[in-house]
Amino acid sequence: MTIDINSLSLKELKDLQSQIAKAIASFEDRKRKEALAELEEIARAKGFSLAELTGLTVTRKRAPASAKYANPADSSDTWSGRGRKPRWFVAALAAGQTPEDLLI
Numbered sequence: 001m002t003i004d005i006n007s008l009s010l011k012e013l014k015d016l017q018s019q020i021a022k023a024i025a026s027f028e029d030r031k032r033k034e035a036l037a038e039l040e041e042i043a044r045a046k047g048f049s050l051a052e053l054t055g056l057t058v059t060r061k062r063a064p065a066s067a068k069y070a071n072p073a074d075s076s077d078t079w080s081g082r083g084r085k086p087r088w089f090v091a092a093l094a095a096g097q098t099p100e101d102l103l104i
Helices: 010-045 050-054 087-094
Strands: none
Touching: 010 050
8 A cells, every 4th residue: 555645735634643643543452452361371370360469459349439438417418438538527526426327
C-alpha cells in the first residue's frame, strides 16, 4: 500500500495521523494481551498464578459500607462505623449513651 502523502490535504493528513495513532495503540494492546496470556499459560502449567510469581496482587475496592448507627436527633444522619466518629456520635457517648443504643 503506497500513499502519496504530498498530494493529501491538511485534513486528510490529520485524519491519517489519527488513524495511525489508533492502529499503533491497538497493536500494542493486542501484543501485550497476547504476551500476558502466554505468561499466564506457562505459570499455570507450572502450578502457579502469574500474580504469585511476580509478587503482584490484585487490589480490590471495598464496597460502600452500610449504615450501622443513626443520630437520635435526626435519623437520616447515619454512620457506618468506619472512619472518624461523627460529632453527634461522640456527643451521644459523652451524654452516657452506649454504641448499642445508637444502632439502627
